Amino acid sequence: MFRTVGDQPSLFESVLPQELLRLPAELERVDGLLDDPAFFAPFVPYFDPRIGRPSTPMETYLRLMFLKFRYRLGYESLCREVSDSFTWRRFCRIPLDGSVPHPTTLMKLTTRCGAAAVVGLNEALLAKATEAKVLRTTTLRADTTVVPSNVSYPTDSGLLAKAIRRIAVTGKRIQAAGGATRTTVRDRSRAAGKRAHSIGFKLRSRSAAGRDEALAAVRRTTGELADLAETAATDAERLLTNAKHALRRARAKATARKAQGEHDGAAGRRRGRLARAIDDLEDLVTATRQITAQTRQRLAGQTPDGATRRVSLHDPDARPIAKGRLGKPVEFGHKTQ
Structure with a gap:
């Protein structure tokens, strides 16, 4: 369970003189800076807000980590020094009658949150420094x-035609390795190739009227290629399901024969080829679905996001x-x- 703040100070601390409660100048400035709730946000994804054992308060963890790196201490040395120092206890928000977190607890917290939490803390610190005009950021x-x-230069039609052709080739590899031999796999490479070649022929028109008609025909043909690719991907998924069943049966059979002291090297090589072909076809189906989706987006008049756009099947x-x-x-x- 995620906790941001710890327990309240003990009653004994309320009767102590102010000289003992006052922090050094550096720690006082850091203490005021770390009171911002923005520094707790990077840790939220790593904890459940309601279920589980209460975590170490994040305000305590952040201050302990500051002392660790400020004074170059190990986890055990840090916990020992904080336990013996009244000032550091006050800074870390640990009551006098409270216990300092165990060194292994701090290690596990640091490993659990990882570098992503550190990046979030740095971003929050830079934003706070910029807001306070302590730091001036420039481009x-x-x-x-x-x-x-x-x-090669990627076009929607070219990528779709290549995907259809590679699905057919990879499906034949799976069946040649003994997977899903009774599943019907239709090779749509010829139909896809004809449509892809017809696009280049239609774009050779030089007249303005003919070019408008050619562009409309290209859009129609590209849509047909997208339909073919979707159908080929659906067939490939059915082939994958049956091939995985065949691979599991082959592995179970090999395990049983191994228990009896038998070994078939040729069967092991076939299983390896089948497993590699299944992995290749899974990646290919994912790429085909992505290319089909971005083609539909282009046909609808929208430009796919360049940061995620697929321009190659092998890269x-x-x-x-x-x-x-x-x-x-x-x-x-x-x-x-």
Whole structure:
């Protein structure tokens, strides 16, 4: 259960003189800064708000981590020093009659939240410093270049035709390896190739009227290719289901034969080929669904988001990058600094 603040100070602390309650100047400034609830937000995703054992209060954890890195202490040294120091106890919001968190508790909290929480804390700190005008932020201009991927110029029709062809080839690999041999797999490569080639033929028209008709025909043909790709992906999913059943049966049979002291190397190699083909087809179906969705989006008059757009079947991380060059206004690859 997520806790942001700890227990109230004990009654004994209320009768102590103010000289003992006063923090050093540095710790007092840090204490006031860490009172902002924005510093608790990065830890919220890692805890349930209502269920479970109460966590270490985040206000205590943050202050303990500040002392750890400020004075370069280990977890055990930190807990020992905080236990022996009245000032550090006050700073960490630990009552005099309360117990300091165990070193392993702090280690587990740090491992659980990880680097993402640190990034969130840094962003909250920068936002607070900018708001208080302690820090002036400016725009940084970085010189970047494009590392091109080994891909041909990606078009919606070309990607769809390649996806349909590769689904057919990978399906044959699965059946050749002994998976889903009785499942009917229709090869739609020829139909997809005809439609993809017809697009190039229609775009050769030079007249204005003919070009308008050609563009309408291209949109219609691209929609037909998207339909073919969706059908091929659906057939591939059915093939995958049956192939996985066959792979499980083959592995169970191999386990039983191994228990009897028998070993069949050829069958093991077939299982390996089948497992690799299944993995390839799963990735291919996911890519086909994504390409089909972005094609539908283009046909509806919308531009897909370049940060997530798929431009290659074999390089899922390649992206369209517009650098403004005259010869290559848009390049396809990876951006580096």
